[in-house]
Structures are given as C-alpha cells and as structure tokens.
Amino acid sequence: MPAINPLSNPKSIKLNCELCGKVAYIQCQFCRVTYYCSKEHQTTDWNGIHVKICQLLVPLRTQAKLLGSEEERRNKEKDIRRNQKALLEMTRTEAQKHLHESNFELAIPAALQSLRFSMDLNGSSSIDLVPSYLLLGEASIGLNRYPQAEEYLSLAKYAVLKKPDCSHAMRSQLHRNFGKLYASLGKYDEALEQLAADIYYSSLAMGPEHEGTTGGYYHMGNVFVAQEQYESALAMYEKVVEIWYMTLNEAVRTLEDTNVELIDEAVTAESLQMLQRILKIREEHLGVIHTATAECHHILGLLYRYMRNYEKAREHTVKALELFTETAGLDHPSRQIVQQSLNYFDQFQEHNGYL
Secondary structure, three states, X not given: OOEOXXXXXXXXXXXXXXXOOOEOOEEOOOOOOOEEOOHHHHHHHHHHHXXXXXXXXXXXXXXXXXXXXXXXXXXXXXXXXXHHHHHHHHHHHHHHHHHHOOOHXXXXXXXXXXXXXXXXXXXXXXXXXXXXXXXXXXXXXXXXXXXXXXXXXXXXXXXXXXXOOOOHHHHHHHHXXXXXXXXXXXXHHHHHXXXXXXXXXXXXXXXXXXXXXXXXXXXXXXXXXXXXXXXXXXXXXXXXXXXXXXXXXXXXXXXXXHOOOOOOHXXXXXXXXHHHHHHHHHHHHOOOOOHHHHXXXXXXXXXXXXXXXXXXXXXXXXXXXXHHHHHHOOOOHHHHHHHHHHHHHXXXXXXXXXX
C-alpha cells in the first residue's frame, strides 16, 4: 500500500480517489495506476471490482509509446476500445450481481467504473450512460443515500428525455428506480405513479406476462403494504406469483429435459427475494394454513428446482402438498398438480442419481 504525497506531484498531475474524487494519498501496489484517499475506500473498491480489473487498467491508464505509422495508431485505438467495451460489460455485470445480493456498498465501485468506461466510449451525454446511472441510483437507494440517488436518476432521466426513441426497457427501469426512491422517501402517490409507468413500458418491451414485468407489480405491492392497504398489495403479489408460476413451469421442464437455461442467475436471485417476501406477507395476512400460502410454497419449490437446490425444492413442494391437502382436499386440482410435480421431481432425481 504505497503512500503518496500530493504536494510532490508535478503541477499538471492531480491524483484523485477512485471512489470519491478527493485528493489521493494511497496508490494500489499492484497496478500503480489507481489511487485512493483512504484505506477504507481502497478496500471497498478492491472488493467491489478492482480485484477483477486491476491489471487490465494498466494499459488503459499508461501513456502509450509513440507509434510509427497511422495504421499502428488505428490498431492501437481499436484494441483500446475493444478492451473498454469488455470492461464496460464486466463492470456492469458485477454491479448488477452485487445489487441482487444486496451488497450495495460494493455495487458502487463497479457501477462507477462502468460509468467511466461508458463515458470513454460514448461521450459524457450519451444515452448509453443511463444503465450505469441506474445502477448507481439503485445502489444509493439501498444505502439510504437518497439525495445522491435522486441525482443519478435525474441524470438518467435527462439523457432519456433527449432521446425520444429510447427503448421501452430502459424507460421501464428508470421509472422503477424512481418508484423505489419515492417509496423509500414515503412519497407513496409518486411511487405508485412511477411503478405504473414501469409496468406499462416493461409490458411494451417484453409482453404483459413476461417475468420482466413482475418487478413493477412487486414494488407496487410493497408500497401498498407500507400504506397498510393489504388487499391491494395481495392483488399485486398475485400477479407476480401468476407470472412466475407460468415462467418456472416452462423453465424447469426445459432445464431438466434439455439442460437449457431460460432464466439467468441475476433474475432468479431477484425472483427468490420477491417470492420469499410474498410468502411472508401471505402467511401474516392470510394465514400459514391457506391455499395462497400453499401456492407460494409450490412456486418456491419450482424456483429452487431451477436453481438446482434440490433439498430446498423438495422441502417447499412437500409443504405445498401438505397445505393443499389440508385446505382444499385430496381431489382438488391444485393438490393433484403439486403431487404430479413431486412425482416427476423424484423420478428426475432418481434418474440423475440425486436420491
């Protein structure tokens, strides 16, 4: 951890902290092209993203030697842009992963790096900066840094307003993050308005029954819970459960029959978080022994099967079977569907050596 003295730098060189932009006093001992104002910021950056890109930053931040021909310079520029694009994708993916794991502090450095790479590639006012602003906004909401979150989301909104043909998916994410921000601030009417817009644009982008629309319904349900409007909240959660049931039925069958994954890891992590909370709310307001609670256990069983967590999958499926038997009877269609699902699951496990 080499220390540096800002006063000893040449007048034309200012070294700033990678995270906050303040004057830097510490240099990364491995790449020697990254600087920090404190050990705390260095540790956060290292755990958030720097460990994965440390050496990759060296050629991008080191003064290139003068090249002899125009062709060599063009090739060098192409190499730099190719590396920047790869790093942009990597840093955004890492930031998204941290967000789904609720590691908001670690998401900040990865999102900041993605913003820098995007600016280098696309300029400081491009619509392509919006995904990075949204990541920073979401992380700031998670850390209760609401003024900072509003600043990032406002920058994203400004970029979207300048681009009338901005994608529906991007508009959806912008409205969703504003909805989450306003909900955190207790501005529930504004939050519901933003989340309704989220559902509208995500439906246009992916279809009204796509799993990508469930985030809007889920967060709208959370707003109704905060307002103690539980009937409205349960109606929103019902839509989430309905869509995920259809999605997971197909995804599980496809995975177990063909080993093809239809849903990526980040989305499954988000759906697990949503469905676990919905189960808890249903247990609290409808009862532990209720068909809606049984339905939730069934869907969580399907989700854990898709995630290949077979112990948890069987636990939830058996619980669903018990609850449907107790609340609806042996001959109820839902109980028979769960029984068939359990039978198929056990046969799959036995065939693949899991039992």
